[in-house]
Amino acid sequence: MKEITINELCQMKNKEGLILQGCGGDPKEWVDGINELLTEADILKNGSSFSEVYAFQNEGLTNLLFGFKNVDIDMGKLAMWRISTYGQFGGTWLSDYIENNLGMEEQTEQKPDCQLIGQDGNIFNLMGIASRTLRANGMADKAKEMQSRITQEAQSYYEALNIIGDYVNITGPDEDEPELDM
Template sequence: MKHITTDELRTMTDREGLVIQGCGGDLSEWVDGINELLTQEGILQNGDTFKDVSVFEHNGCTNLLFSMENMDLDIGKLAMWRLQSHATFGGTWLSDYLPNRLGVDMNGPPVQKEKPDCALIGQDGNIFNLMGIAARTLKENGLGDQAKEMRERITASGSYDNALCIIGEYVNITSVEDAQEQDCGFEMEQSY
């Protein structure tokens, strides 16, 4: 297992893989578990297992990329498994993750998608409150479709931590104090 940066990930537009999002604990257990599950489901064929696995961090979440190059697998069954287990594993294709999470233009040079600032630090931490604030920020910035997509993903996420990671994929999380300072037209200086 190798660690890669999101900048390295952005260059992988010519590859395909399975991205599992929000992994915690011992990552080798995740790899072994995914290999075992996919073998049981008849997806990995002829004793093959994922060996080329990369780890990367994005928006506070640890993710695994399982390279599909030179793999003996049933891609149709893998596609169905990915859809059925999405709420559990956050599985997506690399070719979907790059444009939708990292803003990569799959037909051109890598480009970072602009995310609007959203003052969530210092707000009531109820996830529905935070989701509402983030959705309102997206709509105010002409990103209504992204607001809808974000809400759907959060309500299906199943955990507070995953929901926060999802919000961070759509907006730059800032503090209420930062927003108030900017509203006043000046930045307060720290004095020690």
């Protein structure tokens, strides 16, 4: 199980999964219990179980996202189970949760402009410039989050640049400024 931020959750908008809300206590017990319940209900098929599970905090609640990747599921039965147990688990689909619980607030958060075009292209230099820009705009937590994602998730230079672009608007020198002839 991996802990993620709301920002990371919002970046999963092209994926789908089941979110259970208000999962207090030991998250591993939740995962084991849900896998057992869904196996007994013949929702998880062929010995399959949820192994891609993420924990995140929102509005004071610990929530779990059970990803559908590499899981053999009877989706119709899961949908009926989710509806019938909503009062107990607050189950919802990932796509619905992002749209209904996080709304436009997360999607429209302003990213500061950051002049990276024309700078030394070393990824650590670019990450440092973007981090300073975020801190200067009162977003120190986003700077730490960005750095963590780059160092832990990025497998290539281009993935690292894409992560930087999630946090700042990458810009170049102002084209309105007159060029000096030397």
